[in-house]
Amino acid sequence: MARKKRQKISAGSNMGRYEALIFATGAVTLSLEVLASRIMTPYFGVSLYIWAGILSITLTFLAVGYYLGGRISQRFEGEGLETLFLAAPAVSALSIALATALYPILFPLLSNVDLILGSFTGGFILLAFPLMALSAMNPMLIALQRHARARGDGGAGRVFFISTVGSVAGVLLTAFVFIPNVTNYRAILLLGLVLCAAVAFLAFRSAALTRAGRKRVYAGCAVATVLCGALLFGQERYIAAISKVSEQPLEFSVRAEYTSMFGNVKVVQIQPRSGEGEPILAYVQDGLVQNRATLDGVSLSPYTYVLDSLAHAFVPDARAAVVLGLGAGIVPRDLKGDGLSVDVVDINPDSLSAATEFFQFEPEGISVWFEDARTFARRCTREYDIAILDLFQGDGTPDYLLTVEFFQDVRGCLREGGAAVMNVFLNERDEEPNRRLLATVAAAFPRVVEYLSPAGSVFVVGTTGRVVEEVSPDLDKVPAHLRDVVARTLLSGRLIARRDLLGVPPVTNDQNVFSVIFADAQMRLRRNVVGLFPPHVLVN
Numbered sequence: 001m002a003r004k005k006r007q008k009i010s011a012g013s014n015m016g017r018y019e020a021l022i023f024a025t026g027a028v029t030l031s032l033e034v035l036a037s038r039i040m041t042p043y044f045g046v047s048l049y050i051w052a053g054i055l056s057i058t059l060t061f062l063a064v065g066y067y068l069g070g071r072i073s074q075r076f077e078g079e080g081l082e083t084l085f086l087a088a089p090a091v092s093a094l095s096i097a098l099a100t101a102l103y104p105i106l107f108p109l110l111s112n113v114d115l116i117l118g119s120f121t122g123g124f125i126l127l128a129f130p131l132m133a134l135s136a137m138n139p140m141l142i143a144l145q146r147h148a149r150a151r152g153d154g155g156a157g158r159v160f161f162i163s164t165v166g167s168v169a170g171v172l173l174t175a176f177v178f179i180p181n182v183t184n185y186r187a188i189l190l191l192g193l194v195l196c197a198a199v200a201f202l203a204f205r206s207a208a209l210t211r212a213g214r215k216r217v218y219a220g221c222a223v224a225t226v227l228c229g230a231l232l233f234g235q236e237r238y239i240a241a242i243s244k245v246s247e248q249p250l251e252f253s254v255r256a257e258y259t260s261m262f263g264n265v266k267v268v269q270i271q272p273r274s275g276e277g278e279p280i281l282a283y284v285q286d287g288l289v290q291n292r293a294t295l296d297g298v299s300l301s302p303y304t305y306v307l308d309s310l311a312h313a314f315v316p317d318a319r320a321a322v323v324l325g326l327g328a329g330i331v332p333r334d335l336k337g338d339g340l341s342v343d344v345v346d347i348n349p350d351s352l353s354a355a356t357e358f359f360q361f362e363p364e365g366i367s368v369w370f371e372d373a374r375t376f377a378r379r380c381t382r383e384y385d386i387a388i389l390d391l392f393q394g395d396g397t398p399d400y401l402l403t404v405e406f407f408q409d410v411r412g413c414l415r416e417g418g419a420a421v422m423n424v425f426l427n428e429r430d431e432e433p434n435r436r437l438l439a440t441v442a443a444a445f446p447r448v449v450e451y452l453s454p455a456g457s458v459f460v461v462g463t464t465g466r467v468v469e470e471v472s473p474d475l476d477k478v479p480a481h482l483r484d485v486v487a488r489t490l491l492s493g494r495l496i497a498r499r500d501l502l503g504v505p506p507v508t509n510d511q512n513v514f515s516v517i518f519a520d521a522q523m524r525l526r527r528n529v530v531g532l533f534p535p536h537v538l539v540n
Helices: 002-044 048-075 078-113 115-135 137-148 156-181 184-205 211-233 235-243 302-314 330-337 349-358 373-378 404-412 431-442 480-490 519-530
Strands: 250-260 263-272 280-285 288-294 320-324 341-346 367-370 384-389 414-424 447-452 458-463
Touching (some): 002 156, 048 137, 078 115, 078 184, 078 519, 156 250, 263 349, 280 349, 302 384, 302 414, 302 480, 330 341, 349 367, 431 458, 447 480
Parallel strands (some): 320 341, 341 367
Antiparallel strands (some): 280 288
16 A cells, blocks of 8 residues: 555656656657658658648547557556656657658659558658657556546546647747758657657656666667667768669759758759769759759750740830749849849748859849748739749649639739730649639630640740730750750740630639649659659658
8 A cells, every 4th residue: 555655646746747748749749740741742742632641640640549548558557657658759759760761762662653552651651650659648647647646537638738739839849940940851850869858857757667667768768869869960871872772874962952841942963973964953842843954054944945935925025024933043033134123022032042052043133022922912012014923832833823813913913915924734634624724814814825845844824915826936045955845835825715715614712623633643743753863862
């Protein structure tokens, strides 16, 4: 009886510290989910189906953890239960370390099989065991509190309140501290180290643990700490080692990496291993190449020349242009060089850093706004002659930037006779989603012209002014090997007749279905490009 009483008092004295641990593990739980979504993006994209996989895996294994924690609480009590409670974060940290070691190897293979199945499997690898171990702690702490202090609900309400508030803190910490300042690979390993440090401290302070129980907790923390630390501080060597497994004819070196809440941007230098040919720079966002250029800033992406040519063809007397989407900065740089007054809007400040440091973009004389294109267009006060829409994030243009209301706001930024020139994403296997997009643009602009590139790109011009169905290409600035693609694109103009869009409903804010109807095409794009890069380029 005396022994049970001492255990009860000892356990009760630890409750405040254990509640702090539950707060921390709640924070880690949601932080893991957010980081997992960003880790998976370069391999599986950000389609609606993939997000469904991440959320369902998260909720499934939180539920499994709650159930297992309840069963453990029924079978153990006192020092045994307390040992298992403190061991759970070490198990989670060990699972994090193993998942971090495996995902750079497995995710490229999974993405080549099936993106939906691969994303579910990827979510399982990253989240299942860490979340199961952490969520099992909630019912275990409730059982410990019930043994320490009799309460009506055994402290259940308080435990889940503290854990949920911790989850809120985890989301905020991840969004505003981890993601802008630490790569996702490093951030997830830091979570493992934090769990180990917290548990080792609490095990040292616990008066209820026996010497044997304390040793078991220390041993688990030590193993997880070594693995997390080795992967964290040996990241470059480890990723380089697995990158050499499949040698490619091209050599990829990451010149710079920028992390922010708006995505992961890398500047990648690509050159033949043979030493023949000039190296090029690629602007890579979330695993997709957004632009390519020579080291001295000459664009190697045909779309930049097409956008520039269409803008001048539809508004030959243009004086002012707004470019929505900075990227590598080549399009606004060229418009400025043509004598136009240029404003640029981009949600990600890192784009400006990459453009100025590597792609010869000079912001002097250009007004750069760091803002969402939607809010900028809505409050637009200046009239422009041209609006260039080059808005890509994740696997395509965000769906809220493809509605009638957005295109109407863009039109409101243009003077009469102005034109909006868009680089858009279409479905090469299904014409119906493409007609929905054209109908949406046509709901805001009286005349719409479509251009199809033999390289697969699509360009749409919406205008209140004259229509130029055939653009005479000026190819002097275009590299010789790109001239045929650019010329054929500019000569492919097709005026969209209103009768062709009869019965096709435009997409509005009230019912935006683009994330669904373009999901298959976006996943095909992602699957095609994942195999192009070695692990050290895709790991963010």
